[in-house]
Amino acid sequence: MKIIADENMPYVDALFGDLGEIEYVNGRNLTAEQVSDADVLLVRSVTKVNAALLDNAQKLKFVGSATIGTDHVAVDYLAARKIPFTNAPGCNATAVGEYAFIAMLELAQRFGENLQGKVVGIVGAGNTGTAAAKCLEAYGLKVMLCDPVKAEQGDSREFVSLDSLIAQADIISLHVPITKGGEHKTWYLFDEARLNQLRPNTWLLNCCRGEVIDNRALIAFKQQRDDVKLVLDVWEGEPNPMAELVALAEFATPHIAGYSLEGKARGTFMLYQKLCEVLGLEANKSLTSLLPPFQFNQVYRQNELSEGQLLTLSRLVYDLRDDDRKFRGCFATTTGFDQMRKNHTYRREYSAITLKSETLATPADHSMLRTLGFN
Numbered sequence: 001m002k003i004i005a006d007e008n009m010p011y012v013d014a015l016f017g018d019l020g021e022i023e024y025v026n027g028r029n030l031t032a033e034q035v036s037d038a039d040v041l042l043v044r045s046v047t048k049v050n051a052a053l054l055d056n057a058q059k060l061k062f063v064g065s066a067t068i069g070t071d072h073v074a075v076d077y078l079a080a081r082k083i084p085f086t087n088a089p090g091c092n093a094t095a096v097g098e099y100a101f102i103a104m105l106e107l108a109q110r111f112g113e114n115l116q117g118k119v120v121g122i123v124g125a126g127n128t129g130t131a132a133a134k135c136l137e138a139y140g141l142k143v144m145l146c147d148p149v150k151a152e153q154g155d156s157r158e159f160v161s162l163d164s165l166i167a168q169a170d171i172i173s174l175h176v177p178i179t180k181g182g183e184h185k186t187w188y189l190f191d192e193a194r195l196n197q198l199r200p201n202t203w204l205l206n207c208c209r210g211e212v213i214d215n216r217a218l219i220a221f222k223q224q225r226d227d228v229k230l231v232l233d234v235w236e237g238e239p240n241p242m243a244e245l246v247a248l249a250e251f252a253t254p255h256i257a258g259y260s261l262e263g264k265a266r267g268t269f270m271l272y273q274k275l276c277e278v279l280g281l282e283a284n285k286s287l288t289s290l291l292p293p294f295q296f297n298q299v300y301r302q303n304e305l306s307e308g309q310l311l312t313l314s315r316l317v318y319d320l321r322d323d324d325r326k327f328r329g330c331f332a333t334t335t336g337f338d339q340m341r342k343n344h345t346y347r348r349e350y351s352a353i354t355l356k357s358e359t360l361a362t363p364a365d366h367s368m369l370r371t372l373g374f375n
């Protein structure tokens with residue numbers, strides 16, 4: 001069996017090595033010829049999976065995308081050809097949630113403010129939005145959710161309109177899929193008019209898809225509104241973000257908000273499980289055996305935890321300042337954006353650290369850190 005896999009998908013050898021011969025490819029430049037004799041295709045978000053790519057791949061038995069988003073996949077086309085497809089919903093939700101939370105801690109420190117006490121608006125209350133809300137609520141922040149789709153589906157949480165969220169939130173974090181049509185379309189959800197609604201000193205984070213914000217309008221807006229602070233992980237025109245916009249963001253990264261080792265491993269593992277099911281095989285490998293040990297795997301705390309100390313602890317698993325610095329140094333080169341993503345293999349989730357509870361001064365801190373995800 002021939003398995004074609006994106007070269008940026010980790011743990012493919014460990015999970016799929018027994019199932020067939022693996023060929024690694026550059027997912028962004030994948031051609032129809034390369035996949036013409038594939039039995040299995042494993043992609044990430046940069047591969048357009050459609051008729052043009054797959055019409056000649058007549059042996060294809062399975063397509064998997066180790067991502068949450070499916071906007072790069074013609075799912076109707078696969079269904080019409082009866083090719084089983086799976087993505088990996090939720091695989092990197094914790095990573096995105098922690099990225100957003102840690103970015104907010106970084107902004108607070110940079111501007112000499114307290115994160116605690118702020119009101120955060122989450123737009124899109126699915127897997128990643130809920131993961132961000134979990135961190136924020138664990139830390140005692142008030143969180144408002146806007147998700148008209150979930151509200152219509154009868155989700156029991158409390159939802160507000162986008163206008164109401166913008167009017168009340170100090171921080172807004174975007175967690176919607178990209179959709180180009182329908183009542184709740186998200187393409188340019190934040191256009192010039194919406195941006196002009198932002199309250200003074202709002203922090204705006206985008207870790208979902210670049211096109212959820214009109215990037216040109218954002219440049220024009222930010223040039224007039226320096227009070228608004230931006231954290232941008234996703235961009236219009238990836239892998240070539242607009243240089244003016246990178247310069248205007250407080251923290252800028254190359255679409256890696258979901259790139260924890262845990263998140264990547266979960267993504268590949270979910271494809272492995274699904275392929276085994278499709279092939280009628282037992283999935284006998286384990287997820288935990290894939291992850292390397294973490295250098296800071298235990299923390300001892302003796303005093304009450306300040307916000308600065310929480311940020312220091314967070315930087316053990318993810319130092320956003322490093323990625324921001326690297327990104328500014330490489331994004332303008334031809335392959336800088338993709339190379340940085342390819343080499344991004346160092347980030348962990350809070351769960352990689354075990355708390356030594358007996359030395360914690362306050363049970364409240366312990367409980368907060370546990371809810372954040374520490375072990």
Ligand SMILES: NC(=O)C1=CN([C@@H]2O[C@H](COP(=O)(O)OP(=O)(O)OC[C@H]3O[C@@H](n4cnc5c(N)ncnc54)[C@H](O)[C@@H]3O)[C@@H](O)[C@H]2O)C=CC1
Nearest residue numbers: 068069124125126127128147149176177184207208257258
């Ligand atoms: N930066 C990164 O590395 C990553 C980016 N993503 C992106 O984030 C998106 C969201 O991921 P998940 O939370 O896992 O997806 P999800 O499908 O679990 O949640 C998305 C939520 O957005 C809601 N929604 C749709 N239209 C809306 C609108 N107009 N206003 C408010 N809410 C709306 C949906 O009802 C849903 O609850 C993905 O589709 C993907 O594009 C996901 C993972 C990593």
Ligand SMILES: O=C(O)C(=O)[C@H](O)COP(=O)(O)O
Nearest residue numbers: 044045046067068069092258
């Ligand atoms: O899951 C998604 O959706 C994402 O945006 C991915 O985390 C992006 O990673 P790649 O699939 O492009 O490596």
